[in-house]
Amino acid sequence: MSAFPTQAQVVIIGGGVGGASIAYHLTKMGWKDVVIVEKHELTSGSTWHSAGLVGQMRSDANLTRMMHYSTDLYRSLKAETGQDTSWREVGGLRLASSFERMEENRRLVGMARSFGVPMEMISAKEAQDMFPLMDIKGVVGAAYTPNDGSIDPTGLTNALAIGAKNRGAQILLYTTVTGINLKNGRVHEVVTDKGTIKTEIVVNASGMWGREIGKMVGLSLPVIPMAHLYILTKPIEGVTNKFPNLRDPDLLVYWREEVGGLVTGGYERQPATFGLNGIPKDFKYQLLNPDWDRFTPLMENSIRRVPAVENAEVKMLLNGPEGFTPDGEFLLGPTSVKGFWVACAFCAHGLAGAGGIGKVMAEWIIDGSPEWDMW
Known part of the structure; x- marks a missing residue:
C-alpha cells in the first residue's frame, strides 16, 4: 500500500467520473504527481446511478465538441486500460x-x-x-x-482511474477532506482525516457536494x-x-x-x-x-x-x-481563489461529457486555457 502523500502537484476532491477523467488527462499531459481524494469509493456519489446515455448533440458548439471527444475516448479505453466499460455504439x-x-x-x-x-x-x-x-x-x-452510444458508469470511471494510476496518479479512498488552508490568498494545503497534503492546486470535482467543498475556501458555488x-x-x-x-x-x-x-x-x-x-x-x-x-x-x-x-x-x-446549476450548464474553471478550480454540477450529463471535461480542465490548468472556449 502506498504511503500517504504529504504533497502533490494537484489534489482532486471527488472520485466520480469527472474527477477520474481530470486525473486521466492531467497525467496524459505529463503531470504525474496527481492525487484523487475520495471519502468513500469511486463512483459512490452520483456517478454509479447514471442512466448511461452518451449523446453528442448539444445547443452549444463547444459542448458538442466535448461530447464528440468523449465518444472517441470511450471507444478506445478498454484497449488502453484493459477495463471493460460496456461501451455500445x-x-x-x-x-x-x-x-x-x-x-x-x-x-x-x-x-x-x-x-x-x-x-x-x-x-x-x-x-x-x-x-x-x-x-x-x-x-x-x-x-x-x-x-452515439451507452456506457457503464462504473466501468468508465474505473478505466479512467486505471489510466491515471498507470501514469503515476494516486487514489486515496475512504479519505475525507475536512478543510482547505490558504496562504497569501491561494491554496496551500488540503486537510483530511488521514493527514495533510501540501499543494498549490485543488480541483473541486465533488459533484453534488461541490457547494460544501467551496465553502472551505470562502466561496458560495451555485450547486x-x-x-x-x-x-x-x-x-x-x-x-x-x-x-x-x-x-x-x-x-x-x-x-x-x-x-x-x-x-x-x-x-x-x-x-x-x-x-x-x-x-x-x-x-x-x-x-x-x-x-x-x-x-x-x-x-x-x-x-x-x-x-x-x-x-x-x-x-x-x-x-x-x-448536482445541478441554475442555468443547466457545467460548472467548470478557475475561481477567485488562486489555485482553486471547480469541475462539478454536470446537470445529469456528466457521463456523456466526462471525457471532454477532463481534457478541458487539464489543458486549462497546465496550459492556461483550453482548446475550446468555455466562457
Whole structure:
C-alpha cells in the first residue's frame, strides 16, 4: 500500500467520473504527481446511478465538441486500460415534434458536421424504422447520430482511474477532506482525516457536494442537488439491442435499450431538491425513495411516444440526486481563489461529457486555457 502523500502537484476532491477523467488527462499531459481524494469509493456519489446515455448533440458548439471527444475516448479505453466499460455504439435519435424544433435540429446538425460529427437529418418514418416501437404521431423529423452510444458508469470511471494510476496518479479512498488552508490568498494545503497534503492546486470535482467543498475556501458555488428519475423495465417484446438511444426534447423524455427492456426517464419541469441543509455524511451508493407522483408526467410522456412502456413490467424506479446549476450548464474553471478550480454540477450529463471535461480542465490548468472556449 502506498504511503500517504504529504504533497502533490494537484489534489482532486471527488472520485466520480469527472474527477477520474481530470486525473486521466492531467497525467496524459505529463503531470504525474496527481492525487484523487475520495471519502468513500469511486463512483459512490452520483456517478454509479447514471442512466448511461452518451449523446453528442448539444445547443452549444463547444459542448458538442466535448461530447464528440468523449465518444472517441470511450471507444478506445478498454484497449488502453484493459477495463471493460460496456461501451455500445448504437447511435442516437433526437426527435423534433414541432417545426421550430426541426429548424433547431437542422442548425445543430450543420454546426456539428462542420467539425466532423457525423450527424444527419432523417424523416419520422426513417426514425421509426430504427426504433419500431415508437409512435411517430406529431413527429416532424429527427436528427440521427450514428456514433452515439451507452456506457457503464462504473466501468468508465474505473478505466479512467486505471489510466491515471498507470501514469503515476494516486487514489486515496475512504479519505475525507475536512478543510482547505490558504496562504497569501491561494491554496496551500488540503486537510483530511488521514493527514495533510501540501499543494498549490485543488480541483473541486465533488459533484453534488461541490457547494460544501467551496465553502472551505470562502466561496458560495451555485450547486444544487436535485433528484433525477428513471425506470428500468423487464424485457419488452420487440426491443432489441440494435435500438438506438432515443430522445424527445419536446416531451422531456429519453429511452435506451437495456437487456431487452428499456431505460426511460427525463427531466420534470418542477424538480425536487435534496440536501439543501447538508448531505448526510454516510450518503454513498444510495437512492432516494421512489417518487411515482413526480414521475407520472414523465411516464405519461414516455408512453405517448413509446406505447409499449404502458404495459411493461417495471423492475425499479431509480430516484437519485445529482448536482445541478441554475442555468443547466457545467460548472467548470478557475475561481477567485488562486489555485482553486471547480469541475462539478454536470446537470445529469456528466457521463456523456466526462471525457471532454477532463481534457478541458487539464489543458486549462497546465496550459492556461483550453482548446475550446468555455466562457
